Amino acid sequence: MGKSILLINGPNLNLLGTREPHIYGSTTLPEIEASSISHAASLGATLEVFQSNHEGAIIDCIQAGRGRFDGIVINPGGFTHTSVAIRDALLGVGIPFIELHVSNVHAREPWRHHSYFSDKAAAIIVGMGPYGYKVAVEHVALNFKEIKGNVES
Numbered sequence: 001m002g003k004s005i006l007l008i009n010g011p012n013l014n015l016l017g018t019r020e021p022h023i024y025g026s027t028t029l030p031e032i033e034a035s036s037i038s039h040a041a042s043l044g045a046t047l048e049v050f051q052s053n054h055e056g057a058i059i060d061c062i063q064a065g066r067g068r069f070d071g072i073v074i075n076p077g078g079f080t081h082t083s084v085a086i087r088d089a090l091l092g093v094g095i096p097f098i099e100l101h102v103s104n105v106h107a108r109e110p111w112r113h114h115s116y117f118s119d120k121a122a123a124i125i126v127g128m129g130p131y132g133y134k135v136a137v138e139h140v141a142l143n144f145k146e147i148k149g150n151v152e153s
């Protein structure tokens with residue numbers, strides 16, 4: 001059966017395309033979402049998208065996804081470096097997730113090197129620009145059986 005994927009983008013990612021283009025490129029979030037949906041469909045998977053600038057809204061979205069998704073692809077934006085609560089939500093619903101960053105956070109400010117997500121992520125994608133979303137979708141859609149069970153439930 002085709003995989004069901006939830007794509008979550010956190011704060012300021014709605015500004016992709018115009019936000020610091022030398023770091024994040026010129027592709028917009030609607031473009032990334034549309035190509036992720038069609039890429040998933042081409043692999044027999046379905047993909048729902050969600051973006052919010054609000055920590056609680058992201059947590060609500062993750063909780064509402066319990067039992068509905070095989071995998072979550074999440075770019076937590078700035079919450080990567082601050083949010084115990086989003087980490088807890090992901091672990092709480094027991095859905096394996098891929099942590100994704102458009103930029104190479106390890107080549108940036110030292111405080112971007114720490115993530116509240118990485119030690120629990122099934123996979124981490126950094127610095128691949130918008131292409132990272134395609135890779136993440138593909139990994140959940142095609143290789144998910146192997147990555148399932150990597151997280152606490």
Ligand SMILES: O=C1C[C@@](O)(C(=O)O)C[C@@H](O)[C@@H]1O
Nearest residue numbers: 012075077078101102103112
């Ligand atoms: O908002 C973002 C975007 C980001 O997650 C990325 O996609 O490269 C990296 C984060 O450090 C930053 O706060």
